[in-house]
Amino acid sequence: MIAKVITGKSFGGCVRYLLEKEKAKVIDGVGVRDYDVKSIIADLNAQRKLRPTLGNAVGHTVLSWSKEDSSKLTEEKMAAHAREYMERMGIRDTQYLTVLHMDRQHPHVHIVYNRVDNSGKTIDNYNHWKKSYKVCREMTERHGYHIAKGKDRVNRQSLRGNDKLRYEIYDNLKAALQKAASWKQLEDHLSAKGIAIHYKYRSGTNEVQGILFEKDSVKFKGSEIDRSFSYGNINSRLNENLQTIENTPTLAGQIREILSWGQQEEHQPTRSTTEHHGQGLFDILLDGVQIYNDPNPVGDAEKRRRKRKKQEVEQSRGIGR
Structure with a gap:
């Protein structure tokens, strides 16, 4: 119903x-x-x-x-x-x-x-x-x-008002969670679609306990978008994506492995026998191929909040003096 x-x-x-x-x-x-x-x-x-x-x-x-x-x-x-x-x-x-x-x-x-x-x-x-x-x-x-059983069966063309906004957030959030591996990346994906993230904190602490999504000045709790989109569920999904990336061989590693196979088949000297001659050109180039992992568990929204809080504290101290 x-x-x-x-x-x-x-x-x-x-x-x-x-x-x-x-x-x-x-x-x-x-x-x-x-x-x-x-x-x-x-x-x-x-x-x-x-x-x-x-x-x-x-x-x-x-x-x-x-x-x-x-x-x-x-x-x-x-x-x-x-x-x-x-x-x-x-x-x-x-x-x-x-x-x-x-x-x-x-x-x-x-x-x-x-x-x-x-x-x-x-x-x-x-x-x-x-x-x-x-x-x-x-x-x-x-x-x-x-x-x-799923929102994918809902006819998007017939939606109006807040229903339309809620499903727009749902579709974009679902797509973003296929790629994002951090809250910063998730914020960037959604921001490009006109969707903002707001974090709710436990009173007096920096502990995140909830999340809101905003589009066209209308805000929805994560659970209102879908029960799977609570803060805890999204955080778990981002961590899973990050682990998948970390466990996936990098391009540098894959090329090194291929080169080492070729060297062994041609009975070329291994790197251990030539290490004293310095690092090879391939190694220098390949060492620059990395996947960026953002260690920050939340994104720019949290950074801005902390910056504002720090400024407020500094201002209050200035007034006290």
């Missing part, structure tokens, strides 16, 4: 879209007359006037289930799940309408609700997307619905 969260300005446009779809069906509603499009719009707009300065008064959420869950769902169950979702999201004491659409292979319903509640107060939508993601995950597990 997933949710697409939308806010808008026009009840007229939203309600017409929902009810004028082929085979659309109202399966639940409170505070509106569900038998006529014009009546529904009039009811919603009448309550909206209790807070005329609120521009985006239209709340609209699409609840979708996997097509594997079709046999488990009835209209009554979907209506009940919509009510449970709204309750857990804090959408209470207001008008709403739940509409079933059957224009896709997967079951889904649209909830349109008034962000101006029955008392004239505004229903808050701060961090609505993150809260919705958590609620949907918990409801999916609680009711035993299908959980997709």
Whole structure:
């Protein structure tokens, strides 16, 4: 079960879209007359006037289930799940309408609700997307619905808003972890795609205990991108990549080995018998072929943080004197 969260300005446009779809069906509603499009719009707009300065008064959420869950769902169950979702999201004491659409292979319903509640107060939508993601995950597990095995199957073209940003971070982070062997390298890969990394520290220490990713001024916890993208999991992956590189023969080593084979086959003097004549030209050149390993466990973001902290300490000492 997933949710697409939308806010808008026009009840007229939203309600017409929902009810004028082929085979659309109202399966639940409170505070509106569900038998006529014009009546529904009039009811919603009448309550909206209790807070005329609120521009985006239209709340609209699409609840979708996997097509594997079709046999488990009835209209009554979907209506009940919509009510449970709204309750857990804090959408209470207001008008709403739940509409079933059957224009896709997967079951889904649209909830349109008034962000101006029955008392004239505004229903808050701060961090609505993150809260919705958590609620949907918990409801999916609680009711035993299908959980997709991978994000690679999600249709990127249909994504909008924060969903689109989250999957952009997911795709770029997944690609970067194929190559990066340090946090510095990972930061550089993601920075080129417009994605920043922020580290969360245990209070009063330099111990990293969490990670955030930011794109277009929107921040996500690593676990919100994917459960495998917690700080600990990413750190383990980077260490694995580093060990793989360290255990892979370098170009210099491979060329040396080939040359030594050739020397042995031609019965040429080994290096041990000619060492006193100095290092050979091949050895001088090959010794310069190295793979750079960054010993720093975190990248530039951590360096900048420590530099700022050092400057703050120095400034405070200066003031004390």
